[in-house]
Amino acid sequence: MSHKRIPKRNAAIAVGGVAALGAAAFLLPNANASQDAAAGAGAPRTLKAADASDLSAKLQRQLGDALAGSYYDSGKQQLVVNVVSGDDNVIVQAQKAGAAVRKVDNTTSALQAAARTLKTEASIPGTSWAVDPRTNKVQVTADSSVTGARWDRLESTVQNLGSGMATLKKSAGAFKTFASGGDAIFSQAEGGTVRCSLGFNVTASDGSPAFLTAGHCGVAAKDWADSQGGQPVATVDQAKFPGNDFSLVKYDDATTQAPSEVNVGNGQTVQIKQAADATVGATVFRMGSTTGLHDGTVTGLDATVNFQSETDPNGVDTVTGLIQTDVCAEAGDSGGSLFTQDGNALGLTSGGSGDCTNGGETFFQPVTAALQATGATLGDGGQAGAGDQNGAGDQQAGGDGAGGTADPSASASDPSGAGAAGDDQSGAGDASGSGDASGSGDMSGSGADDGSAVTGSN
Structure with missing residues (x-):
């Protein structure tokens, strides 16, 4: 050949x-973190998306499961990190690094446990789930093929996770x-x-x-x-x-x-x-x-x-x-x-x-x-x-x-x-x-x- x-x-x-x-x-906004030098230490930094990703990875290494996820706010060009209320030391460290801090209810370990429950009880063809840091919940999606008993099983599993732990939506496609x-x-x-x-x-x-x-x-x-x-x-x-x-x-x-x-x-x-x-x-x-x-x-x-x-x-x-x-x-x-x-x-x-x-x-x-x-x-x-x-x-x-x-x-x-x-x-x-x-x-x-x-x- x-x-x-x-x-x-x-x-x-x-x-x-x-x-x-x-x-x-x-040609998206190409802001530089240095623009915030005059904003004062602890103020959220203006970041490009790539720099926000780097900062998120750095904070994850430093703070581990003390963080409950992070996301990029493209409107404000800031990295937002989720911190469970009461963890003041983590809040201070995140703010000093230049992130905006948001207090949330669900810890990383709780969200991961919810995902494990879904895997055990609801691995149904046509379903997906992922942690959404913007809502601090597990986002569960079912496609159009999930109906009848399968939908009932999925819906029941999500409800049993607790009202503040997960959301369930239907997708029109498959x-x-x-x-x-x-x-x-x-x-x-x-x-x-x-x-x-x-x-x-x-x-x-x-x-x-x-x-x-x-x-x-x-x-x-x-x-x-x-x-x-x-x-x-x-x-x-x-x-x-x-x-x-x-x-x-x-x-x-x-x-x-x-x-x-x-x-x-x-x-x-x-x-x-x-x-x-x-x-x-x-x-x-x-x-x-x-x-x-x-x-x-x-x-x-x-x-x-x-x-x-x-x-x-x-x-x-x-x-x-x-x-x-x-x-x-x-x-x-x-x-x-x-x-x-x-x-x-x-x-x-x-x-x-x-x-x-x-x-x-x-x-x-x-x-x-x-x-x-x-x-x-x-x-x-x-x-x-x-x-x-x-x-x-x-x-x-x-x-x-x-x-x-x-x-x-x-x-x-x-x-x-x-x-x-x-x-x-x-x-x-x-x-x-x-x-x-x-x-x-x-x-x-x-x-x-x-x-x-x-x-x-x-």
């Missing part, structure tokens, strides 16, 4: 294939993994073609070029190509699903040059500088060829999602430790990159409910956890410019991958003006289906070169 390098165009697009971001979405689309990579599995998205280029622990994508893609198929029906160019090295949802896929050609960047269209790229942890309340961006570019906010961390298993009609595929957001996604976006305006890699698209017409929830595998588990590193995985094959049919994905400074010119919510990946978004995948992508085999359909999705059960 012959191998080929991923060309400059495809390597750049494959990192995320992001359409040009609109000024309103991309939780499913989003196998197919993003900046497309393809594989042949039993039943047809599987299509997923490359998330971020990385360097494997042995120094070889590789990329991260969704775990349910990696367990569905082993060999991946950059064009539908093309020769494989990469092989799954590690894959984890369920439990987690990440795969490390190594390029077959060790000389493949895989730059650490995201293509933002018009021949311009955004450098991906590092992996970072998400912060509740922060603005984030997600890209997929099915739906184009969309932005939103992080709404929860360490989320648990119970997908209906496709391999076992009575089973459930539970994934934990996910980032919960209100960014929309649809079938065709699995594995795609979640990132910040500052070039921080946050997550890999896992699954969710809803669509980009009516909204919904989307969950992401944290990149930091994937890197730690696989031993890979994220950064400059090589210089662009390897080869000149057309690969995945040019993808019409926001430019040719050539360098340049980003010039955001199109709205994040409407990437059509920027040559978004998958310009032909009609018929962009049947959003029904869920669970283990090994059940995603029926994904044959229209060719990848025109950007249209391969329809199928996922």
Whole structure:
């Protein structure tokens, strides 16, 4: 079997294939903490989202479970930390560090105990839960498939946690993994073609070029190509699903040059500088060829999602430790990159409910956890410019991958003006289906070169 390098165009697009971001979405306030130097010691500092994330991590290390969560107030540009009433020492330390302090009732240990109860008593397909630091409660969501006795069981479990401990809401859609689309990579599995998205280029622990994508893609198929029906160019090295949802896929050609960047269209790229942890309340961006570019906010961390298993009609595929957001996604976006305006890699698209017409929830595998588990590193995985094959049919994905400074010119919510990946978004995948992508085999359909999705059960 012959191998080929991923060309400059495809390597750049494959990192995320992001359409040009609109000024309103991309050029967010860029406040500096030093602006508050005159505000006096102890006053909440004005912070960029990335700096708020760093401060949150620092306080978590220092104060541990004495904190009951934190979130970023984007309006005030402050980190807000929750502290249980009466713990004056913790309040003083948090304020001295520059955080705004909010007194709450539920401790971290109490919220974690509630989540454990849900896991024991309500691991029902179509449910999810995550701690919401803005409400100081566990946010429980049930999709449209949770009805009858299952709904009664879930509702009873939530009520038994106590009125101030958890909230329960219904989602109009159904939780499913989003196998197919993003900046497309393809594989042949039993039943047809599987299509997923490359998330971020990385360097494997042995120094070889590789990329991260969704775990349910990696367990569905082993060999991946950059064009539908093309020769494989990469092989799954590690894959984890369920439990987690990440795969490390190594390029077959060790000389493949895989730059650490995201293509933002018009021949311009955004450098991906590092992996970072998400912060509740922060603005984030997600890209997929099915739906184009969309932005939103992080709404929860360490989320648990119970997908209906496709391999076992009575089973459930539970994934934990996910980032919960209100960014929309649809079938065709699995594995795609979640990132910040500052070039921080946050997550890999896992699954969710809803669509980009009516909204919904989307969950992401944290990149930091994937890197730690696989031993890979994220950064400059090589210089662009390897080869000149057309690969995945040019993808019409926001430019040719050539360098340049980003010039955001199109709205994040409407990437059509920027040559978004998958310009032909009609018929962009049947959003029904869920669970283990090994059940995603029926994904044959229209060719990848025109950007249209391969329809199928996922």
